[in-house]
Amino acid sequence: TAFVEIGDALKAGLKARLPQTTPNDQVQIIHYANDVIELDIQAEVATILVITNNYSTFWKACIDGMSADVFPTYHTFSGVKLDAGQHKVRLYYDPPYRIAPSIGCR
Numbered sequence: 001t002a003f004v005e006i007g008d009a010l011k012a013g014l015k016a017r018l019p020q021t022t023p024n025d026q027v028q029i030i031h032y033a034n035d036v037i038e039l040d041i042q043a044e045v046a047t048i049l050v051i052t053n054n055y056s057t058f059w060k061a062c063i064d065g066m067s068a069d070v071f072p073t074y075h076t077f078s079g080v081k082l083d084a085g086q087h088k089v090r091l092y093y094d095p096p097y098r099i100a101p102s103i104g105c106r
Contacts, residue, residue, distance in 0.1 A: 035093035036103065043082050051078040051091060058095040062105035063087055 024044050031038040041049065053059075055072040061080045062068065064087055073079035080089065092103045 030088075037089075037091040039089045041082060041087045041089055043084055043087070046081070046083050048073065048079045049082050049089065050074070051080075053078055056093070058093055060092055060094050060104075062090045062092075065105050067105050 024042070025047070026040075026042040027049075028040040029038075030040055037051065037053075039049075050073050055070075055076055055078045059070045059078055060067070061070045063080065063082065068080050070078050070080055070091065078091070080091075082089070090103075090105070094102045094104075
């Protein structure tokens with residue numbers, strides 16, 4: 001179960017209740033750095049991926065190369081909505097004071 005503020009849930013297109021994860025769901029860390037997290041995920045059902053880094057509006061997400069919303073879960077962590085299936089998820093930190101070009105979804 002992931003607790004999400006109702007406004008954030010509506011903005012992310014979440015239903016009132018998503019199915020629980022299953023024993024066959026898998027998360028593999030591909031790359032983990034201060035400003036980029038890349039994961040391979042297998043989800044049997046639509047779910048919320050909770051990333052236990054502190055939530056910030058500067059964290060952005062790409063799911064299978066497409067931009068996705070990052071929203072606060074448990075008031076402090078980051079979450080993204082995932083449909084059932086195999087996914088490549090990339091989260092990247094993109095503050096407005098960044099000197100280098102944004103990584104973005106590629």
